[in-house]
Amino acid sequence: MKALTWQGKRKIEFTEVPDPRIEDPGDIIIKVSSTAICGSDLHLYEMMGPFMHAGDIVGHEPMGIVEETGSGVVRVKVGDRVVIPFNISCGHCWMCERGLQSQCETTQVRSQHKGAAFFGYSELYGQVPGGQAEYLRVPHGDYGAIVVGSELPDHRYLFLSDILPTAWQGVAYADVPEGGTLAVFGLGPVGQLAARIGAHLGHRVIGVDPLPERRAMAGRHGIETMDFDKHIADRLRERTRRGPDAVLDAVGMEAHGSPGAQLLQQATGLLPDKVAQLAMKNVSVDRTAVLHTAVRTVRRGGTISLSGVYAGAATPMPMLEMFDKQIQLRQGQCNVRHWTDQLMPLAEDPADPLGLDDLVTHTVPLSRGPELYETFQKKQDGCIKVVLQP
Secondary structure, three states: OEEEEEEEOOEEEEEEOOOOOOOOOOOEEEEEEEEEEOOOHHHHHHOOHHHOOOOEEOOOOEEEEEEEEOOOOOOOOOOOEEEOOOEOOOOOOHHHHOOOHHHOOOOOOHHHOOOOOEEOOOHHHOOEOOOOEOEEEEOOHHHHOEEOOOOOOHHHOHHHHOHHHHHHHHHHHHOOOOOOEEEEEOOOHHHHHHHHHHHHOOOEEEEEOOOHHHHHHHHOOOOEEEOOOOOHHHHHHHHHOOOOOEEEEOOOOEOOOOHHHHHHHHHHHOOOHHHHHHHHHHOOOOEOHHHHHHHHHOOOOOEEEEOOOOOOOOOOOOHHHHHHHOOEEEEOOOOHHHHHHHHHHHHHOOOOOOOOOOOOOEEEEHHHHHHHHHHHHOOOOOOOOEEEEO
């Protein structure tokens, strides 16, 4: 089959790879119909190379049709149309039973001291072949696969794999009080959906992003928007009197405006893999311009919710300010299956309350994936969300 494979820093290739096969009674094989490029994939593209191997199949936002099932699969059947969550969870361990599927004890990558395995996301998360491919093997498919209807287009369901529940969890963790204000930093795919979810739930939402095309998309859905600059904390406090009740950071570790941390990240990428792995596990830092701005911005007693990925082992935090302001901080990988039942009706609603029909900016064949990785990473051509079709 054909798939997108990692071959080095900023080097994704469309290559021939072996077809997946059933390896465990709980496996299913799907023929992928749509698969998206996630902002998290850009971390692999840019800086997570020390944990990647040439030929790794990338991608963790797929959906398609079930082609084959293992002997232990009873809920899902051949021919079902399914969405596949990015994290692989069993559904029956202590963590899964408590809605913490991202910490699944069956698939935890204990060798790396990490939570549940992911599709297509480096040896840190199990080195499981990803979904930017023609076919995908899905471990624990009887629990993980989300069976969906046959009438709506793929994009109304595809985002149940990651960015829609990630945004929903981020807003839930933000704990915005009734009549409160939520500021969303970063209006990429997760930020767009988080802003719309906040508005859907009745909150005042202010979206912050330096790119006018992203602010324009959010504005189409009734979101107040502001540019990001060094005075944004002061301007948000002026607009909200005390500051927003909650701030959702949908940017993460590669935020612009952190030149020192960016230099350290680039220097780490020049080290031999084993040395770079040790550095990233012990002394790495994130670009924290957005995170520190969120701390300055949120009102006293407010909440910061992190949906953007952070990975620095030694990232400095303004603990004095956080303690003095009595800030609550919530974060973590999304527990995708925990939110499925709440989100499915919204995805299928004919009124499209979350605007899923207005998120994808680029739909291209899988073969153009390498080109679109570069376009997305460089924020060219108004690129906000890319869907690939094998």
